[in-house]
Amino acid sequence: MFLLQKYDYFFVFLLIISFFSILIFSLSKWIAPINKGPEKFTSYESGIEPMGEACIQFQIRYYMFALVFVIFDVETVFLYPWAMSFYNFGISSFIEALIFILILIIGLVYAWRKGALEWS
Known part of the structure; x- marks a missing residue:
């Protein structure tokens, strides 16, 4: 028995989309001045x-x-799911998050001391 029966529609969709994308790019190359x-x-x-x-x-x-903005933006992305599931994981996840925040604070202090945040 074929094990991927539930993915048949997906593969048909993938083939159709691939065909149309190749067709559209070919037409634009052919028609463009x-x-x-x-x-x-x-x-x-x-x-x-x-x-x-x-x-x-x-x-x-x-x-x-x-x-620096991207680093702290990614920090927010990582901390949000942790905050949503804080009660499920207990004290160990709290300690891991504190270590994560501590590493980021050390990086911020390092960047600050090196003058990376100075605008002169």
């Missing part, structure tokens, strides 16, 4: 003529702020 002019290779700046180079260097502090 091919214009290779100088305007095609300029960077787009809301319809305004570009000034200077398109590739500029950003200062590292933007990335540091973004990195």
Whole structure:
């Protein structure tokens, strides 16, 4: 007996979607106009003529702020399910969460002392 009978509809759906996506990409490649002019290779700046180079260097502090934000945003994502199931797991999960928060606080203090959070 075939063990994946309950997935038949899924596989049919997957085949249909794959066929249509390949068809749509092929049609767009076939129908799209091919214009290779100088305007095609300029960077787009809301319809305004570009000034200077398109590739500029950003200062590292933007990335540091973004990195610290992402770290603490992910912390929230990990702590929310823990908070929802706190009563089910008992004191051991509380200690694990405290260790997790302590590691993140140590990382925050390290970034603070290194000057990663200074905006000068």
